[in-house]
Amino acid sequence: MSAAQVDSLVSKLAEGLRELDIRDPSMVGILTGGVWIAELLRTRLQIRERLGSLNINFYRDDFTRIGLHPRVTPSDLPFAVDGRNIILVDDVLHTGRTIRAALNEIFDYGRPARVVLATLIDRGGRELPIQADVAAKKVTLGADEHIKLTGPDPLDLVIQTVS
Amino acid sequence: MTTPAPSAPSLQVDEHGRLRHFLTIEGLSRERLLEILDTAESFAGVGERAVKKVPLLRGKTIINLFFEPSTRTRTTFELAAKRLSADVLTVTVSTSSTKKGESLLDTLHTLEAMHCDMFVVRHADSGAAHFIARHVAPHISVINGGDGRHAHPTQAMLDMFTIRRHKRDFSDLCVAIVGDVAHSRVARSQIHALTMLGVPDVRVVGPKTLIPAGVETLGVKVFNDLREGIRNADVIMMLRLQRERMQGGLLPSMHEYFRFYGLTEQKLSVAKSDAVVMHPGPLNRGVEIDSEVADGSRSVILQQVSYGIAIRMAVMSITLGSHAQAERERERHAG
Numbered sequence: 001m002s003a004a005q006v007d008s009l010v011s012k013l014a015e016g017l018r019e020l021d022i023r024d025p026s027m028v029g030i031l032t033g034g035v036w037i038a039e040l041l042r043t044r045l046q047i048r049e050r051l052g053s054l055n056i057n058f059y060r061d062d063f064t065r066i067g068l069h070p071r072v073t074p075s076d077l078p079f080a081v082d083g084r085n086i087i088l089v090d091d092v093l094h095t096g097r098t099i100r101a102a103l104n105e106i107f108d109y110g111r112p113a114r115v116v117l118a119t120l121i122d123r124g125g126r127e128l129p130i131q132a133d134v135a136a137k138k139v140t141l142g143a144d145e146h147i148k149l150t151g152p153d154p155l156d157l158v159i160q161t162v163s
Numbered sequence: 164m165t166t167p168a169p170s171a172p173s174l175q176v177d178e179h180g181r182l183r184h185f186l187t188i189e190g191l192s193r194e195r196l197l198e199i200l201d202t203a204e205s206f207a208g209v210g211e212r213a214v215k216k217v218p219l220l221r222g223k224t225i226i227n228l229f230f231e232p233s234t235r236t237r238t239t240f241e242l243a244a245k246r247l248s249a250d251v252l253t254v255t256v257s258t259s260s261t262k263k264g265e266s267l268l269d270t271l272h273t274l275e276a277m278h279c280d281m282f283v284v285r286h287a288d289s290g291a292a293h294f295i296a297r298h299v300a301p302h303i304s305v306i307n308g309g310d311g312r313h314a315h316p317t318q319a320m321l322d323m324f325t326i327r328r329h330k331r332d333f334s335d336l337c338v339a340i341v342g343d344v345a346h347s348r349v350a351r352s353q354i355h356a357l358t359m360l361g362v363p364d365v366r367v368v369g370p371k372t373l374i375p376a377g378v379e380t381l382g383v384k385v386f387n388d389l390r391e392g393i394r395n396a397d398v399i400m401m402l403r404l405q406r407e408r409m410q411g412g413l414l415p416s417m418h419e420y421f422r423f424y425g426l427t428e429q430k431l432s433v434a435k436s437d438a439v440v441m442h443p444g445p446l447n448r449g450v451e452i453d454s455e456v457a458d459g460s461r462s463v464i465l466q467q468v469s470y471g472i473a474i475r476m477a478v479m480s481i482t483l484g485s486h487a488q489a490e491r492e493r494e495r496h497a498g
Contacts, residue, residue, distance in 0.1 A: 108216065
């Protein structure tokens with residue numbers, strides 16, 4: 001896929017979010033790919049408030065299996081979560097475990113009025129009852145395939161085969 | 164500051180390079196120290212949120228095994244464990260050092276039978292944490308919370324974290340460690356961490372009687388005059404005068420000590436104008452540090468306390484994470 005195609009997917013995502021007509025939304029991206037997409041969406045939806053970013057590392061459900069993940073940027077929510085309408089953004093929705101972790105983390109900052117989920121790609125394979133409110137594209141992949149957003153400049157979607 | 168127990172580095176890092184215990188700074192690479200600092204950075208904000216907790220170590224049991232009292236270290240380890248959602252309890256053991264070997268092992272095995280995952284050990288004897296790490300069941304991590312005059316690695320790491328928060332880059336700093344270097348368990352850990360992180364100018368400052376012989380071999384410059392020692396320093400790390408560990412004759416009097424080595428605003432004026440002053444606590448006000456400095460604008464002493472929680476959270480989650488990885492590999496090989 002090309003950067004232009006990723007860009008048109010982002011536009012589609014923005015359009016879908018506009019249709020939801022969320023009042024005074026705050027935007028939160030999941031590190032790292034989700035933040036790249038959220039930044040673009042924020043510009044397109046003309047949200048003035050700074051973007052929040054979540055590092056869900058400390059909320060993962062696989063610590064007892066694989067230990068601490070390599071370091072990434074800390075979480076940063078630059079606004080009070082209580083009573084807010086939050087657009088949660090990630091690049092790829094797969095098992096739903098990342099979103100579960102992100103929701104738990106958001107609730108440790110406060111009690112939002114509403115959370116909607118926007119993802120660039122929905123690749124199916126859910127292991128939890130979690131769905132996106134808006135997904136720009138659904139793809140069907142084999143069990144040995146991975147889809148990954150690379151970036152930030154240029155953004156690209158790559159399908160890898162895991163051996 | 165005494166000679167360390169042998170083979171500590173190989174005891175705390177396993178054959179895959181994972182940190183299984185945290186016993187000493189010695190033998191740890193620059194990358195490893197930076198990993199600890201970076202992990203602590205991501206934990207630093209947790210204490211400021213609505214829910215001051217992350218669920219990372221939920222279901223783990225951590226035992227603080229304290230053979231000597233220490234309010235500050237104990238409470239920050241307890242808070243660190245709680246902020247990681249672990250269950251934590253503190254066991255205070257009074258023991259006579261003469262029968263240490265046997266009674267220590269008995270205590271250890273009793274606590275192991277309670278299915279705990281980590282011991283945080285504080286002991287008056289050098290090498291006690293190493294001893295425990297050597298004899299503990301393979302699934303348990305041991306963290307050194309200060310042993311004798313030997314090491315206090317989490318204190319040294321929180322000091323490094325404090326320096327990085329204020330000075331960003333280690334590579335052009337002048338750091339002076341001032342006071343009772345001889346009786347300090349922190350000084351040795353600090354010197355190792357500072358040199359490993361690339362601080363070019365590390366100094367120890369104090370009276371001859373409180374500077375251990377041969378300290379130069381660790382790569383530091385020795386000063387017996389306070390003003391000379393802290394001139395142009397970026398960071399001044401004060402040490403507590405260990406009065407309780409001092410046998411007579413080392414110092415004429417506390418008053419005399421303050422006159423020559425107590426840090427006052429006036430003496431501080433020879434350091435860089437943006438120098439920060441640190442102290443591991445508890446303070447001997449009017450002995451090694453004047454209240455005006457301790458409570459002044461350049462003091463970062465209270466920040467050290469809160470950074471201590473983040474560092475302890477980092478070390479706990481890294482070591483327990485290593486165990487999780489090792490466990491999984493064992494299963495994989497078995498399956």
